[in-house]
Amino acid sequence: MTEAVRYDRDADGVVTLTLDQPGQAANVMNAEYVSAMGAAVDRLERERDEIRGVVLTSAKSTFFAGGDLELLSRVTADNLEEFAGFLTQAKGQLRRLERLGRPVVAAINGSALGGGLEIALACHHRVVLDDPNVNLGFPEVTLGLLPGGGGIVRTVRLLGPQAALPLLVEGTQLRPAAAQKLGLVDELAGGPDEVVAKAREWLDSGAEPVQPWDRPGFMIPGLPPGDPRAYPLLSAAPAMLAKRTHGVYPAPERILAAAVEGAFVDVDTAFEIESRYFLELVISPIAKNMIGTLWFGRNEVRRGPSKPAGYERRPVERLAVLGAGMMGSGIAYTSANAGIDVVLKDVSLAAAEAGRDRIGALLDERIAGGKSTPERRTEVLRRISPTDTDANLAGCDLVIEAVFEDRELKSAVLAMAERMARPDALIASNTSTLPITGLAESVRAPERFVGLHFFSPVHKMPLVEIIRGRLTSDVTLARAFDYVRQIGKVPIVVNDSRGFFTSRVFGTYLTEGIAMVVEGVPPALVENVARKAGLPVGPLAVADEVSLTLVARIRAQEVADLAAEGRAPLDHPAYAVIDRMATELGRPGRSAGAGFYDYPPGGGAKRLWPELAEHFAVGSGDVPEEDVRDRLLFIQSIETLRCLNEGVVRSARDANVGSILGIGFPAWTGGAVQFVEAYGGPAAFAARAKELAARYGERFQPPPIKS
Numbered sequence: 001m002t003e004a005v006r007y008d009r010d011a012d013g014v015v016t017l018t019l020d021q022p023g024q025a026a027n028v029m030n031a032e033y034v035s036a037m038g039a040a041v042d043r044l045e046r047e048r049d050e051i052r053g054v055v056l057t058s059a060k061s062t063f064f065a066g067g068d069l070e071l072l073s074r075v076t077a078d079n080l081e082e083f084a085g086f087l088t089q090a091k092g093q094l095r096r097l098e099r100l101g102r103p104v105v106a107a108i109n110g111s112a113l114g115g116g117l118e119i120a121l122a123c124h125h126r127v128v129l130d131d132p133n134v135n136l137g138f139p140e141v142t143l144g145l146l147p148g149g150g151g152i153v154r155t156v157r158l159l160g161p162q163a164a165l166p167l168l169v170e171g172t173q174l175r176p177a178a179a180q181k182l183g184l185v186d187e188l189a190g191g192p193d194e195v196v197a198k199a200r201e202w203l204d205s206g207a208e209p210v211q212p213w214d215r216p217g218f219m220i221p222g223l224p225p226g227d228p229r230a231y232p233l234l235s236a237a238p239a240m241l242a243k244r245t246h247g248v249y250p251a252p253e254r255i256l257a258a259a260v261e262g263a264f265v266d267v268d269t270a271f272e273i274e275s276r277y278f279l280e281l282v283i284s285p286i287a288k289n290m291i292g293t294l295w296f297g298r299n300e301v302r303r304g305p306s307k308p309a310g311y312e313r314r315p316v317e318r319l320a321v322l323g324a325g326m327m328g329s330g331i332a333y334t335s336a337n338a339g340i341d342v343v344l345k346d347v348s349l350a351a352a353e354a355g356r357d358r359i360g361a362l363l364d365e366r367i368a369g370g371k372s373t374p375e376r377r378t379e380v381l382r383r384i385s386p387t388d389t390d391a392n393l394a395g396c397d398l399v400i401e402a403v404f405e406d407r408e409l410k411s412a413v414l415a416m417a418e419r420m421a422r423p424d425a426l427i428a429s430n431t432s433t434l435p436i437t438g439l440a441e442s443v444r445a446p447e448r449f450v451g452l453h454f455f456s457p458v459h460k461m462p463l464v465e466i467i468r469g470r471l472t473s474d475v476t477l478a479r480a481f482d483y484v485r486q487i488g489k490v491p492i493v494v495n496d497s498r499g500f501f502t503s504r505v506f507g508t509y510l511t512e513g514i515a516m517v518v519e520g521v522p523p524a525l526v527e528n529v530a531r532k533a534g535l536p537v538g539p540l541a542v543a544d545e546v547s548l549t550l551v552a553r554i555r556a557q558e559v560a561d562l563a564a565e566g567r568a569p570l571d572h573p574a575y576a577v578i579d580r581m582a583t584e585l586g587r588p589g590r591s592a593g594a595g596f597y598d599y600p601p602g603g604g605a606k607r608l609w610p611e612l613a614e615h616f617a618v619g620s621g622d623v624p625e626e627d628v629r630d631r632l633l634f635i636q637s638i639e640t641l642r643c644l645n646e647g648v649v650r651s652a653r654d655a656n657v658g659s660i661l662g663i664g665f666p667a668w669t670g671g672a673v674q675f676v677e678a679y680g681g682p683a684a685f686a687a688r689a690k691e692l693a694a695r696y697g698e699r700f701q702p703p704p705i706k707s
């Protein structure tokens with residue numbers, strides 16, 4: 001037996017199995033684990049007569065991290081059989097553990113996600129450390145997989161389908177108290193020693209070593225056989241799911257199938273059904289795309305290949321946020337939450353305090369949802385000092401400007417902030433459209449100026465685009481990178497360009513959707529096909545949110561800037577629509593109550609403006625659905641490739657991660673560059689792009705694709 005699962009039997013006949021993979025920060029389900037666990041279970045069976053009970057715990061800071069994604073990403077159709085053997089072995093061991101005939105208790109001393117929770121569910125009782133850093137759940141679905149180690153079968157049998165399905169299908173992670181309330185774990189303990197002590201107490205309480213599903217007459221909670229009350233839920237579930245996934249994500253569908261099919265057979269058959277669906281997913285290109293970008297890519301981006309080398313990590317101590325509006329208050333909240341003191345400045349004290357009140361309201365919502373505590377609320381709000389006085393910026397080592405999108409105003413507040421803050425302070429702008437190099441002229445030290453582009457809502461969106469102006473220095477970039485990591489966000493570094501990376505790509509999505517309206521494609525078709533492709537919001541709805549006035553203003557600036565360089569922009573059919581909507585027709589978007597959609601006063605459901613076709617449908621509308629879909633995806637992917645070729649975004653990895661986390665490019669593709677592969681590789685992608693260019697315009701000409 002290797003050390004990965006340590007086996008210690010004490011004088012009382014209690015065996016402690018300690019999960020502790022040598023040389024690794026966390027335990028994962030790999031060959032080493034399976035071999036060690038196999039040996040441990042063999043020994044438990046051999047020594048059963050001398051054993052009174054088993055405590056399963058971990059020597060790492062987390063209990064068990066889950067599946068080994070390195071291993072899973074290497075599984076292909078060619079080695080699937082070998083992997084299937086491995087899976088059967090891992091599951092078989094856990095089944096033997098729960099049928100040992102001796103009580104087994106999980107002493108969960110840290111987060112148990114995925115495979116970790118599956119191991120814990122194979123124990124008869126679960127005691128978990130009640131700590132805010134401990135999470136329990138099944139995140140597999142977020143990487144295109146399912147809990148294939150018995151997680152679906154046991155969770156459904158333990159909680160019933162109604163409570164189990166959201167956990168499995170949505171990948172929700174629970175804090176210990178919420179997990180206990182749901183019945184996923186049995187007891188909470190205040191500290192690591194207490195976890196083990198309570199586990200032993202349970203062993204001493206004479207509990208029966210039998211899982212509920214192995215007892216005679218067992219019925220799944222909420223699913224008594226033949227009781228018709230359970231069936232409306234089960235029959236509606238696929239439709240509810242399809243509404244969310246639009247059929248582009250196979251993992252949640254397979255999870256539902258495994259859960260429901262498994263509920264109507266014996267437990268061992270249910271394990272086999274679960275495995276079969278898992279094996280199908282693990283070799284699917286979608287899982288590979290999602291694991292590649294959302295796990296490996298994202299982790300690599302966070303590790304910091306974009307951070308200039310040679311600079312020690314330097315945390316921000318005191319942050320000034322200028323503008324306590326929607327973005328400024330979000331930035332203040334996220335930073336205070338990470339332990340940074342924040343000066344939140346607006347034009348009046350009342351406006352600054354309103355910003356802090358918005359943060360208070362956000363924290364109230366989190367408390368109501370069990371995600372925060374009143375103590376935490378007090379602590380976070382204490383870190384935020386609202387002010388209307390420039391002098392209070394003294395001592396700040398980072399300033400982030402988030403006032404109105406107005407060049408003159410921004411210049412003025414940036415110059416003031418530079419004078420007031422620490423002499424070596426980093427000065428940043430959250431502008432979404434103004435070039436950073438130009439704004440840098442407002443400050444005396446442009447080398448200390450950088451763009452920090454957050455996304456709305458700030459507390460939910462994981463990405464921050466760091467924009468390097470022409471004069472931004474390496475040390476500034478390194479410090480900006482450190483700050484973004486300090487607040488727990490994912491930083492991608494991009495070079496200054498109109499719209500930077502994300503807004504530039506996102507803009508093409510909006511305008512492509514609008515162009516189709518001119519061509520006579522029914523607007524509802526455009527919106528629905530977008531969602532069916534996995535895009536979170538249709539392009540017309542997004543245009544309304546952003547406001548057509550803003551889109552028109554950005555375009556006008558682009559035309560003027562290009563004219564100054566002696567160039568003309570590519571013609572684009574969308575702009576005629578945008579201009580007319582914003583001015584002549586008086587429909588600039590949601591904030592005005594009228595855009596591509598009508599917004600009934602009083603908050604009723606919006607609906608597409610019925611007269612759109614009368615005003616704009618100049619074409620025949622004869623665009624196949626497949627072309628609508630491909631246009632919406634290709635145009636973003638092509639713009640991303642251009643950004644990559646121009647050096648705006650600096651690696652395919654940043655582009656993939658940024659496109660999914662920043663602008664909602666569908667995760668199933670693995671990102672806007674990986675989409676080339678998802679489509680069938682560079683040749684197939686270029687051929688299709690050329691077809692679209694011939695039919696719909698030169699903007700689809702494929703740029704060179706570097707592999």
Ligand code: NAI
Pocket residue numbers: 322323324325326327328345346347351401402403404405406409413430431432433453454455456
């Ligand atoms: P907002 O209108 O909610 O907030 C702007 C705030 O700035 C207001 O509270 C205003 O009173 C304050 N302000 C104006 N002049 C000021 C001054 N001289 N000193 C201090 N505060 C002053 O605007 P929002 O949406 O928060 O946007 C702010 C910036 O963030 C803009 O540059 C915008 O382009 C950018 N941005 C916005 C995103 C969005 O989704 N709304 C996304 C990314 C960036």
